[in-house]
Amino acid sequence: MSLVDYFTRKPEFDILAMEEADCQPAAVLHRQRFAAPWSDGDLHGLIVQAPVFGLVARQSNAIVKGVTGGFVLSRAVLDEAEILTICVDPRYARTGLGWRLMQGAQREALSRGAASMFLEVDEANVAALALYRKLGFEKVGERRGYYQDATGRRTAALVMRRDLR
Numbered sequence: 001m002s003l004v005d006y007f008t009r010k011p012e013f014d015i016l017a018m019e020e021a022d023c024q025p026a027a028v029l030h031r032q033r034f035a036a037p038w039s040d041g042d043l044h045g046l047i048v049q050a051p052v053f054g055l056v057a058r059q060s061n062a063i064v065k066g067v068t069g070g071f072v073l074s075r076a077v078l079d080e081a082e083i084l085t086i087c088v089d090p091r092y093a094r095t096g097l098g099w100r101l102m103q104g105a106q107r108e109a110l111s112r113g114a115a116s117m118f119l120e121v122d123e124a125n126v127a128a129l130a131l132y133r134k135l136g137f138e139k140v141g142e143r144r145g146y147y148q149d150a151t152g153r154r155t156a157a158l159v160m161r162r163d164l165r
């Protein structure tokens with residue numbers, strides 16, 4: 001295979017446990033996708049906590065260290081798990097990474113003893129809502145006016161849940 005082939009081929013991703021070295025690229029991604037982003041230090045402070053785990057989508061077919069296509073952070077305590085955050089690089093949106101990260105998080109939470117998983121999502125977040133509904137999450141609560149966008153418009157946070165067993 002020529003060098004050009006290496007640089008032009010379509011990236012492929014593995015879903016792997018998030019490590020310290022992933023926090024910096026993950027923070028860059030978080031900044032792109034959230035108005036109130038979490039820093040490298042914030043992410044590191046979370047993944048060192050025993051109940052918290054992270055998964056990253058890391059490019060597997062790169063010559064040098066592959067790009068971070070997305071990541072998810074979750075916390076599992078006793079029989080309940082929650083999604084703390086998830087984001088995918090917009091360059092790889094709608095290629096299945098969000099789905100794979102969520103499947104991985106659900107599997108890991110189950111293996112840690114969780115029976116159900118919770119998350120919170122802005123009712124205006126069409127992509128995330130569609131992903132969660134497709135995974136089988138259902139609305140179990142609502143916090144009215146929880147989010148506010150740049151124009152001042154307020155939207156509700158939906159609390160969603162699904163059984164893992």
Ligand SMILES: CC(C)(COP(=O)(O)OP(=O)(O)OC[C@H]1O[C@@H](n2cnc3c(N)ncnc32)[C@H](O)[C@@H]1OP(=O)(O)O)[C@@H](O)C(=O)NCCC(=O)NCCS
Pocket residue numbers: 033086087088089092093094095096097098099100120121122125126127128130131132134
């Ligand atoms: C939500 C997010 C993680 C989805 O990641 P993704 O990798 O693009 O999603 P996937 O490719 O795995 O999509 C899986 C399914 O989710 C739904 N979906 C994803 N993006 C969608 C969109 N823009 N519009 C409608 N449905 C969408 C579809 O059902 C899709 O299945 P399909 O492609 O077979 O129709 C991504 O859009 C993101 O990072 N958003 C910004 C951060 C964010 O909002 N995080 C969630 C906070 S609660």
